[in-house]
Amino acid sequence: MNNEQLREVVRAAVRAPSVHNTQPWQFVSHLATSSEVDAVEVRADRTRSLQVIDPLGRELHMSCGAAIELARLAVRAIGVRCEVALLPDPADRDLLALLHLGEADPPTEEELRLHASTSARYTERGGFDERPVDEALREKMRLAAAEQGVWVLYLDRPDDRVSTAVLLARADDIERANPAYEQELGDWVRDQAEADEGIPVPALAGRGTRASSYRLREFLPDGDKVEPPEPSAVPPEAEHPLVCILGTDGDDPAAWLRTGQALGRLLLVAAGEGVSAAPMTQVIEVPSTRSMLTANLGLLGYPQIVLRMGYGHGSPATGRRPIEDVLRDG
Numbered sequence: 001m002n003n004e005q006l007r008e009v010v011r012a013a014v015r016a017p018s019v020h021n022t023q024p025w026q027f028v029s030h031l032a033t034s035s036e037v038d039a040v041e042v043r044a045d046r047t048r049s050l051q052v053i054d055p056l057g058r059e060l061h062m063s064c065g066a067a068i069e070l071a072r073l074a075v076r077a078i079g080v081r082c083e084v085a086l087l088p089d090p091a092d093r094d095l096l097a098l099l100h101l102g103e104a105d106p107p108t109e110e111e112l113r114l115h116a117s118t119s120a121r122y123t124e125r126g127g128f129d130e131r132p133v134d135e136a137l138r139e140k141m142r143l144a145a146a147e148q149g150v151w152v153l154y155l156d157r158p159d160d161r162v163s164t165a166v167l168l169a170r171a172d173d174i175e176r177a178n179p180a181y182e183q184e185l186g187d188w189v190r191d192q193a194e195a196d197e198g199i200p201v202p203a204l205a206g207r208g209t210r211a212s213s214y215r216l217r218e219f220l221p222d223g224d225k226v227e228p229p230e231p232s233a234v235p236p237e238a239e240h241p242l243v244c245i246l247g248t249d250g251d252d253p254a255a256w257l258r259t260g261q262a263l264g265r266l267l268l269v270a271a272g273e274g275v276s277a278a279p280m281t282q283v284i285e286v287p288s289t290r291s292m293l294t295a296n297l298g299l300l301g302y303p304q305i306v307l308r309m310g311y312g313h314g315s316p317a318t319g320r321r322p323i324e325d326v327l328r329d330g
């Protein structure tokens, strides 16, 4: 693979979702000759980690896992074999993955289709249409995650949805009572639409348009000071999103990376069919609500991320840092 192709791969990888759009990754190329790249390291950039909500780096690993999967699909779309080794060096825990680039190997149609959805995927914080996500797509998303050994639980039982909604709200209350949480969140919200990191205020537009039973993370400090509606006002239409939980049997860096890879692939499968998602991770960040979620739903293993999904109306609205900031030669 030549250098221009490598830049194309990294441009696709950085479109991955990341917690607060922190983009906590670095890519390092290994050169076989002066013009031929034969491997790429994906490294954690812990200077961009979130100490308050993510002290163990669980979400950092998930974000980088998604970038690894988008990079792998971009390599495949170029028609090059790609083997991913997770955490290949026990003495270097920041080296999250080594992508070995092999011989020419034509991509499958599915790989091309998934890669083509990279620029369409985005986080939707507005309301979803009434149209339900059908069974065939649910099964495709489940299989996409299963390839990485990650399970997907769809919350179809009303009781499960209600108990999860209660825990999401409780986690939000607990986090927002901590001034350090508000401070960290504020550090990653940007006023300018063209910001190349963090969450620009325009990406939050639409968050007031839904009547959702699921409390989403409120990124703006005055978000709860919404004027009460007129008593005579017609209530907003309620939405009924698909809610699912991705989880793993273990709870260590390898499991977090695999969750991220599964998330990246699942979101591309969904985006290809016009379905978008909003992660709701607060309930997992707070240890007490995470264990209550596990107990309430009778989960065998560790929930890693909760997603609210459906047919939305938004479009990609977050920026990315320039390639020069995240790619260097080894």
Ligand SMILES: Cc1cc2nc3c(=O)[nH]c(=O)nc-3n(C[C@H](O)[C@H](O)[C@H](O)COP(=O)(O)O)c2cc1C
Binding pocket: 015, 016, 017, 018, 019, 020, 021, 059, 060, 062, 063, 066, 121, 122, 123, 124, 125, 198, 199, 216, 217, 278, 279, 280, 281, 282, 305, 316, 317, 318
């Ligand atoms: C591990 C992880 C956790 C996230 N948690 C939340 C969340 O709790 N609430 C939310 O609104 N978005 C959440 N997001 C979405 C990010 O904010 C989003 O990916 C980022 O701002 C980039 O925007 P994009 O997905 O539209 O490209 C999360 C993303 C990841 C990867």
